[in-house]
Amino acid sequence: MLDMTDVYSFYGSSPVLQNVSFAVPRGSLLSVLGRNGVGKTTLMRTVMGLTDRVTGRIGLGGSDIRGEPTHRRAGLGIGYVPQGRGIVGKFTIRENILMGSFARPDGKREIPPLVFEMFPYLRDNLNRKGGDLSGGQQQQLAIARALAANPQVLLLDEPTEGIQPNIVEQIQTVIMTLNRQYGITVVLVEQNVRFARQASNLFLMLDKGRVAAHGPTESLTDDLVHRHMAV
Structure with a gap:
């Protein structure tokens, strides 16, 4: 569904990602792991075309989208769903979600029923301003906005970072439900190794902008975690 082959991704003249290759089959959930500053967010931005320059191949459904x-x-x-969420504080919940619908190729400007199924709080507070929400509620809104585009692949950059504990579990459940019940392919940047092991069937470990290890989650050993994630 999504793949990279020999990808280098640059900010200015500096390559942040170097020789990155991986593949995510349709319906899989890939956890991207590693210490802070090793290129995890750059990986997501590279998929979206938000870095200065890229070489190599970025494939979506068999087509090169680089x-x-x-x-x-x-x-x-x-x-x-970027790190920091990117919510427009002056817009209502409804308006923030509908922003995502502008990416729909069918032209529909509507909130999918799936959004209300996943996030009852948003359904019940559509006219509340995005800036008035808690961090966890804003993260729910950011995911809802992405779902409004009816995506085949969902990129989530540390979706539970800095969120109150009572909402973390809700968001984790939503991520697994979107993948397992609705078949959405998910690429998840995650620091919580326990959740990564629970949710994903594949992992990608980055270190200094390169792939240190990748494969089925069963091969994500404690030794790998210690070598590439311990501070």
Whole structure:
């Protein structure tokens, strides 16, 4: 469904990702792991076309999308929940969610029923301003906005970072439900190894912008975690 082959990704003249290759089959959940600053967020931004320059191949459904602009990649079925969420504080919940629908190739400007099924709080507070929400509620809203585009692939950059514990579990459950029940392919940047092991069937370990290890989650050993994630 999504793959990279020999990808180098640059900010200015500096390559942040180097020789990165991996593949995520349709319906899989890939956890991207590693210490802070090793290129995990850059990986997500590279998929979305948000770095300065990229070499190599980025494949979506068998087609190379490396030359496509960001809005076109969204229209092809990639939903993105960035680190920091990117909520428009002056917009209502309804307006923030509908922003995501502009990526739909069918032109529909509506909130999918799936959003209300996953996030009852948003359903019941559609006219509340995004800036008035807690961090966890804003993260729910960011995921809802991505779902409004009806994505085939969902990129989530540390979706439980800095969120109150009572909402963390809800978001984790939503991520697994979207993948397992609705078949959405998920790429998840995650620091919580326990959740990564529970949710994903594949992992990708980055270290200094390169792939240190990847494979089925069963091969994510404690030794790998210690070598590439311990501070």
